[in-house]
Amino acid sequence: MKFDLIWKRLSPSVINFCLRRDIIRRALLKKAEEKLYENFVIKNTGSRPPLIQKARAKMLGNLLHTVNAALSDGRISPGVFEAITRNFIGNILLGEENRTAHFHERYGIYPPAFLTISPTKKCNLFCTGCYASSSSGSAETLGYDILDRIIKEKKELWGSHFTVISGGEPMLYHDREANKGLFDLLEENSDVYFTMYTNGTLINKPAARRMAELGNITPAISVEGFEEQTDGRRGKGVFGRIMQAMDNLREAGVPFGISVTATRNNVDAIMSDSFSGLYFARKGAVYGWIFQYMPIGRSYTLDLMITPEQRLALFKNKQRMIHESNLFLVDFWNGGPYSLGCISAGRPGGYFYIDWNGNMAPCAFFPYYLSNIHDVYREGKTLNHVLFSGYFKSIRKWQNDYGYTQPAGKVQNFIAPCIIRDHFDHALGMIKQFGAKPLDMNAEQALGDTDYHKGMSRYGEEVDRLTGPYWKKEFMES
Numbered sequence: 340m341k342f343d344l345i346w347k348r349l350s351p352s353v354i355n356f357c358l359r360r361d362i363i364r365r366a367l368l369k370k371a372e373e374k375l376y377e378n379f380v381i382k383n384t385g386s387r388p389p390l391i392q393k394a395r396a397k398m399l400g401n402l403l404h405t406v407n408a409a410l411s412d413g414r415i416s417p418g419v420f421e422a423i424t425r426n427f428i429g430n431i432l433l434g435e436e437n438r439t440a441h442f443h444e445r446y447g448i449y450p451p452a453f454l455t456i457s458p459t460k461k462c463n464l465f466c467t468g469c470y471a472s473s474s475s476g477s478a479e480t481l482g483y484d485i486l487d488r489i490i491k492e493k494k495e496l497w498g499s500h501f502t503v504i505s506g507g508e509p510m511l512y513h514d515r516e517a518n519k520g521l522f523d524l525l526e527e528n529s530d531v532y533f534t535m536y537t538n539g540t541l542i543n544k545p546a547a548r549r550m551a552e553l554g555n556i557t558p559a560i561s562v563e564g565f566e567e568q569t570d571g572r573r574g575k576g577v578f579g580r581i582m583q584a585m586d587n588l589r590e591a592g593v594p595f596g597i598s599v600t601a602t603r604n605n606v607d608a609i610m611s612d613s614f615s616g617l618y619f620a621r622k623g624a625v626y627g628w629i630f631q632y633m634p635i636g637r638s639y640t641l642d643l644m645i646t647p648e649q650r651l652a653l654f655k656n657k658q659r660m661i662h663e664s665n666l667f668l669v670d671f672w673n674g675g676p677y678s679l680g681c682i683s684a685g686r687p688g689g690y691f692y693i694d695w696n697g698n699m700a701p702c703a704f705f706p707y708y709l710s711n712i713h714d715v716y717r718e719g720k721t722l723n724h725v726l727f728s729g730y731f732k733s734i735r736k737w738q739n740d741y742g743y744t745q746p747a748g749k750v751q752n753f754i755a756p757c758i759i760r761d762h763f764d765h766a767l768g769m770i771k772q773f774g775a776k777p778l779d780m781n782a783e784q785a786l787g788d789t790d791y792h793k794g795m796s797r798y799g800e801e802v803d804r805l806t807g808p809y810w811k812k813e814f815m816e817s
C-alpha cells in the first residue's frame with residue numbers, strides 16, 4: 340500500500356507517537372521531502388511554472404526541518420506537540436478533504452484556508468507607522484460571541500482549522516461583558532491552530548506556560564532589527580522585553596517566530612547574517628515573516644517604504660536565506676512565487692481580514708470594506724456572503740488573470756504580486772467601482788490624496804521594472 344494511504348489511516352495519536360521518536364521522525368522527514376517534490380514538481384497538478392514548484396517544495400521542506408530541529412532540541416512541549424499533530428495532521432492535512440471537496444463541488448472553487456482577525460484595537464505600545472493606528476485608550480473590540488462564532492463557522496463552511504490573530508495587541512483582547520479573553524478562545528477552539536502577531540511585551544512566564552498547556556498557538560513576535568531599530572520604532576526598553584518573551588516561550592516549549600516590518604531605515608540590518616543568527620540560531624525562532632512597511636495607517640507618507648532597489652536586494656537576500664541557510668522565511672511581498680501571488684479576498688488557500696469593528700476587507704493591507712459581520716449575521720447570512728460578494732470576486736478575478744490560474748508561460752511577475760501595493764491603479768479602480776469604504780481615517784485620507792495615488796503607481800511600475808528580469812531568470816526559465 341502506498342505511503343500516503345497508510346499515513347492517512349493512522350490515527351493522530353499513532354502519528355504523534357511516531358513523530359516523537361527521533362529515528363522514525365528523521366525517516367519520515369526524508370519521506371515527506373520526497374512527497375513534497377513528487378506532489379509539487381513531478382505531479383504539478385496546476386501546471387505551475389516548474390521552478391516555482393521547486394521553490395515551494397524547498398520552502399515547505401525548510402519548515403519541516405526547523406520543526407524537526409525544535410523537536411530534537413526539546414523546544415516544543417508535549418502539549419504543544421499534541422495540539423500541532425491533532426490540528427495540522429488530524430484536521431488540516433487529513434481530516435478536511437471531504438469538506439473542501441464538497442465546497443468545490445458546490446461553488447466551483449476551493450475555500451479560503453484561514454481568516455486574519457484583529458479582535459481588538461487596544462495596544463500597550465505606540466509604534467511609528469502602525470497600520471492599526473492603535474493606542475492603549477482605544478476600546479474598539481469584537482464581542483467574544485461573534486469572534487467565537489466566526490471561528491466555528493469557517494470550520495463548518497470551509498474546513499478551516501487555522502486562524503491568524505492580529506491587532507492591536509492580541510494579548511490585550513478581553514470582552515468585559517462575556518468576561519472572556521484570548522486564552523478562552525484558544526481553549527474553546529482546541530481543534531483550531533492559531534498564530535498571533537504580537538509585540539511580545541506581555542508574554543511573561545505564566546502566559547508562556549499557559550500557551551504551552553493550551554498548545555494551539557504560536558506567537559509571531561514583532562522585531563525591527565536589533566535593539567537600536569526595535570527601540571527606535573517601538574519604544575525604549577521594548578527590545579529587552581522581547582528577548583525575555585522569547586526566552587520564556589522557549590523555556591515553556593512554545594514554538595514562536597518573528598515578524599519584521601522592513602522600512603527604508605532598517606532593511607540593511609534585517610538582511611544581515613547577524614540578524615538571522617540572533618533570532619533563529621540564538622533565540623530559537625522557528626519561522627519568520629517580513630512585512631514591508633505599507634504606507635496606510637497612522638502616517639501614510641511613502642518615505643518609510645523600502646525603495647524599489649532595496650526591495651530587489653531584499654528579494655535576493657531572502658532567496659539566499661531560503662536556499663543556503665534553509666530558513667522558513669516568508670517575505671510579503673517578495674514571497675509571491677511561494678504563495679502563487681496575492682492571497683487576499685478569500686482566494687482558494689488564502690484569506691480575508693476582519694477588524695475590531697467587524698468590517699471585512701480583502702486583506703489587512705487593503706483596508707477598504709463593504710460588509711460588516713454584525714450586519715451579515717443580523718440578516719441571517721454567513722461568511723460566504725462576503726466571500727461571494729462582487730467586490731471580492733472581482734479581486735479574485737484579477738488574481739486569476741494575473742497568474743493564479745494562468746498556464747505556466749502566462750504567469751506575470753509574482754515578485755510584484757500585490758494588487759494594492761504593486762498595482763495600485765487596479766485596487767483603486769475596484770474600490771471606486773464597488774464603493775468600498777475605508778477601515779479608518781488614514782485609509783480615508785489615502786483615498787482622497789492624488790499625490791499618494793501617483794506615488795504608489797510610480798512605485799509599482801519601478802518595482803516591476805527592476806524585479807521583472809529576476810522573476811524571469813529565477814522562476815520562468817527552465
Ligand code: SF4
Pocket residue numbers: 671672680681682683701702703704705756757758759760
Ligand atoms: S493584497 Fe497585497 S498584502 Fe494583501 S494578500 Fe494580496 S499581495 Fe498580500
